[in-house]
Amino acid sequence: MSAPRLSLPADALHGETAAGLVVTATERPGKVAKRAKSAFNLTDATTPLNACYAELAKGIEALPLRRKSLFIASAGAGEGTTTTAVNLAGVLSRTSSSVLLMELRLLAPRLLHLLGDSAGDAASVPGLEELLRGATPASDCIFRVEGSSLSVAAVRSAMSLEEVTHQSGPLNDFLAWAEEQYEWLVLDCPPVGSAEWTRWFDLNADPVFLVARAGVTRKRAWQAAARRLKDRLAGAILNDSTPK
């Protein structure tokens, strides 16, 4: 495995001073004012949020899972799927030898934006879409977060729906390869039931962890997503829960 080691900028910390990976839920500037920010610091395990995700990771590790690929999805958009996936992958990377965070939002990629695309160095790494098109080998489209065992495979430019539906073969191959190479795979998936949630997900996404955001996710929509996933639904995570 020859993934390039990249370091992400400190300006992505949004006020935090620690170096390394910090993820904030600020991808929708218009909603930031209304929604409280959630932040995770990879290097500081003492922050309250860090403790939350650590608990979450502990719960996942305790589950009798068939495979160690975690498909993080939600019922609708804006429910914190990517944030949860990134933070969960960060926590798991602290206790595991190798973790791959993989973006499966091929139609609307957000991971690089969320991680801080201004890093610049990550721009030299080809996106996952290049791999699916057969333009680059699997190992070349992965970069590692400095100072951790977390690797990332992100989509750089959006693909078309038609293109995505024909890429199930390479995606399966890549997934099989990644499962061999990494201890944990955390996959950031599109909302269940959306156009992005193609037939490939219905066939391959297992186990799925369904994320909901308090005050945003509707019960019926969440139940519909759970019904669609059937027994592939392994767990549920509630984001932005107001502490009492």
Add this chain to the structure above:
Amino acid sequence: MEFPAALAATAEKYRRPAMIASGVLTLVAVVLCLLPAGRKQQYQSIALLLYAGNAGAAPGSAPLSATTAATARLDDAHLQKLAEHYDLYPELRKKQTPADLLGAMRANITLTQPDGYSLQVGFRDENSQRSQDVTNSLAAVLEADVSPAANTQPLATTQPQVPAAIEDQRSARVLNKDDLHRRIAHVDGMLKERTENQSMLQDESAENTARIRTISSTHVTTNPAESTPVVDPYAGTRTSLREQIAAEQQHLAALLVRYTEAYPDVEEAREKLSQLQEKLAAVPPPPVTQRVRAQNLFQKQIDDLTEEESRLGEQLRSNEREIAALQKQRSELVAKLGPAGAGSAAGQPTGQGAVAAPAAVTGLQSAIPASTHPFRILQNATVSVVVGSIAQSRSGFRFLWVMLAGAVFGFFVFLPRLPLRDTLLLTAEDMRKVLPGNAVFLGTIKRIEL
């Protein structure tokens, strides 16, 4: 089968208006369904009268229709008397003015003119017997002879009896007679048709009877060749087997008194009995003689012809009734013509020959002044049930059902998507409630203000 995406999108787009429309339809349908139940059942009686035309109409004036004439006859005085006699609308009579009472009564009276010669008078009421009685009374009022002065009172303005117009009135009566002649000719034509039909039916019936007689006589004729009994070669075998079966059954019964079913002798006896029964079943049945077959055939023919005979008889009787009614109608028309007219009508060619007006009818005709409205009751009141709602018409009922079906369809399609009770997930408790059994709730990520 997956719901087409385009259709699903359309359904989603029009979900709310469809839900509203469906709800409104359901509400209207339910209200319309409940309306008939809240109303009392009503009965409509209808009597049929013959209208003999505009005898006595002023020359140059427009001919009076039967309904206009009947409306004129059913004046306030007559209706008032009927209302009192039959105790109609007691509440209205106590509280309202006579005009209101008469208005209510007129609202329930129907006068329709199906053709130029007849008038249907009807009355609607909650009581079927009263409805029928009032209708018959109304018909009687129309038919009854009234004095010219009283009768012409409502029409006085339209029919002024001016001496100078007497000649014109006479001409009008001549025209009216011509009209009556035409009607008599029409009735004669119908009579001729019915009479021809009657004779045809009678011929057919006679022919049928003759055929039945012929077949019956053939049937009873003894044919020596056919009467010879047919030899059954298996008769002896059959009798012998039956005797053996009876003996074996007796033997088995005797054994069962002493032993159980499992005893070898009982089993043996049962086996033997079944063998004998199988043998008997294998013996060919006794032959059916040709005579029996012929008898069956004759009987069938006789039955068919008898059925045909009864049908023809029914047709004959129905035809006779029609002929009698037509003859009565013709007599009445001839009576209206008067003695001279009756003579000329009798001279016209008809199938039956001209029917002279009976003396009583002629007398009645002469007793009725030309200025009265000559109604004659053809049929007394018949009652039918009427429900005062949308359900009273078939199309209304169909509309109701279609609307109900639409409403039910709308609810079934769109109700599952109705977000009436779709609430937001807020707490871990909410999450646990919606979580399926196979999944676990991993925890919450707290909201942190930075």
